[in-house]
Amino acid sequence: MKSKLNIVADAHIWSVQSAFSTLPGHDVNLQVLENRQITAERVRDADILLTRSATRVNADLLQSSRVRFAATATIGDDHYDKAWLDAQGIAWANAAGSSTGSVLEYMMAALLDLHQQGRINIPQSAIGIIGAGRIGGALAELCTSLGMKVLLNDPPRARQEGDDQFCSLDEVLMQADILTIHTPLIRSGEDNTVHLLSDRELQAFSGVGIINAARGSCVDSAALCDWLDQGDGRFAVMDCWEDEPKPLARLIKHAGMAIATPHIAGHSVEGKAANTQSVYNALCKYLEIKPAWDMHAVLPDFPAVVELSAGDDMWHTLHAAVSALYPISDDHAAMQSWADLLPDDLALAFVAYRRNYPARRSWQHAPLSISDADSQTLQMADAIGIKIV
Structure with a gap:
């Protein structure tokens, strides 16, 4: 029974x-x-x-x-x-770790878009990755494949594994051109990450860019605005916001806000499916039953092969390829359009966009054709997970 x-x-x-x-x-x-x-x-x-x-x-x-x-x-x-x-x-x-691939694709799209905007030169940039867990560790490998210098900061891992592969936060602040956060939200103790980047850290930072696709409260929004106000090519990429779903409007529409998105880094179709699969598997384990549902059986088919022609510049070609699979600028434009709304209306727009997010497929499986691409471009595309057919 x-x-x-x-x-x-x-x-x-x-x-x-x-x-x-x-x-x-x-x-x-x-x-x-x-x-x-x-x-x-x-x-x-x-x-x-x-x-x-x-x-x-x-x-x-x-x-x-x-x-x-x-x-x-x-x-x-x-x-x-x-x-x-x-x-x-x-x-x-x-569902920890289940949408790692989706977040990594978001990060690759963001870095290529920043390069296209002229805000960074990818192979000449040093990136400081704060938090070297599933996402941060995998991101380090991808950034290395892009030719970037990678600086890792992860105090808990450094205490367990030694300091050889890790830098202190102060070292990262001094040496990195770009900072990106990939930590959990920890509200107390020696590894507290609430306002991990506040006025002190931002004023000590010698680089030009801040990326947050982790937790909104890891970055002090007001302090970030003040830091961006100082100009000098400074920019931010924000997917996670303090006080979601009512982020600071001044920050959204700041001239230094290179990419603003409403907490959708993990929202590829495959990322959301993996979240469900993770919870389903956990429930089956709790109930001590064998899992019978597999997300791959219900994932929609991929669209037709995307066809592109290679340009003279490898980075431009890679940006065009990624944009064809995930146009991150569309998410940015949507969020920019809400910046002048009243806070409650902004919150409604933020939540509605996430709930009705356009289908975004993982490019690790999406078929793409790049005609006339040289071997270096194809190798780099493969390194960041683009499936070339």
């Missing part, structure tokens, strides 16, 4: 009905709700809760419920009160 299982799930988890409406050995009652509908009353009789980042999972939500497993289909889990969940014996999971 199948056991009954009540699941409450956020409607914006990718393919939520396909993944969770049936589970081996269970009679599933799946309620799919908008975030604002996920209340203490609605989850009272739930056994399983599946969310995204907008739902705060804590005592206020769950203390009167029978939820025994909660999972977020996002990399970050700072919206979960993990200490309280652990104390209550409620199992929990996140």
Whole structure:
């Protein structure tokens, strides 16, 4: 006899009905709700809760419920009160690492766009990567393949592994042309990352560019504005914002804001599918059942082969190739168009864009043809994951 299982799930988890409406050995009652509908009353009789980042999972939500497993289909889990969940014996999971490929593609698109804008020269630039976990470590390899000098800063890893491959933050601030953050959000202790880049760090930074595709609160928005005000070719690339979904409008429309996007770095179709797969697998492990759902069975087909002709400049050709697969400038233009909205209207636009994000396919699998490309261009395209046919 199948056991009954009540699941409450956020409607914006990718393919939520396909993944969770049936589970081996269970009679599933799946309620799919908008975030604002996920209340203490609605989850009272739930056994399983599946969310995204907008739902705060804590005592206020769950203390009167029978939820025994909660999972977020996002990399970050700072919206979960993990200490309280652990104390209550409620199992929990996140989708850490599942959309790494999507974020890496975002970073490659951003760097190539910055090169195209004339803000950086990729092979002549030193990039400081703060946080050398899954994303930061993989990004270091990609940047090395682009010919960049890479400086890694990761105090927890440095303490465990030694200092040989790591730099102090002060060393990175002095030597890097570009800083990019790939840390979790840690609110206390020696590895606190809240305002990791504040006025002190920014004024000590000798380079020209700041990139944040990690957590919004890692960068002090007001301090970043003040730093950008000093000019001298300074720029920022922001995907994660302090006080989302109401980021500082002054920062969005600053002349130094080279690329502004509404927290969509991990939002490729494959990235969102991988988030669902991660949560599904975690739930199956908790229930001690064999997974039966595979995201690859429900991923949409790829569009036709994208055909391009190589130009005289390798970097221009690579930028054209990446832009054909992911035009990051479209996301930037959308966010720039909201900069003069009132804060509440800006928040609505921010959330709506993420929820209705245009389908963006991972270029690791998207077929692309570049005619007349030389071997160096093809090798570089392969190094950053572009599939040439």
